[in-house]
Amino acid sequence: MTTVTGTPVHKVRTTVLRTAWLASALFWSAFAILEAINHGWLAGALALVFFVLPDLTFLVALDDAPRMAKGQLPPRAVPYYNALHRALVPLALMALYTVTPMTWAPAFAALCGWVAHISYDRAFGYGLRTKEGFQRG
16 A cells, blocks of 8 residues: 555554653653663763754754755765764664673663654654755655
8 A cells, every 4th residue: 555645644653653752752751861860970971962962963064054054964064964863873782782791771861862862752753864965754
């Protein structure tokens, strides 16, 4: 079955996906806060840094920003932006964390902050970028 953007099926699917991403964002935010409470200020600080870090990729091409269209990320920053906005990366690192003898809680808190950031972005309709710097989809 093919869905067309703007159809009721597409709108329901989008609403369900965004709701799931919001639930994920709230879960990982709560987990990051719990890690900060249980493991101290360093865990909290790393969770916060990794929560903000993915959007710092905008700074890669700050000098190009005035020449870009509204909503366009400078193409030079797109690979960095997309790399830090793929949920599979921090989730894979979390899986690796759980099966290795590594037990440094601040690292896990940082990954929780990173996944929370990606989840909030998806919940609010921000996803990966095209090579030209525009939102996909």
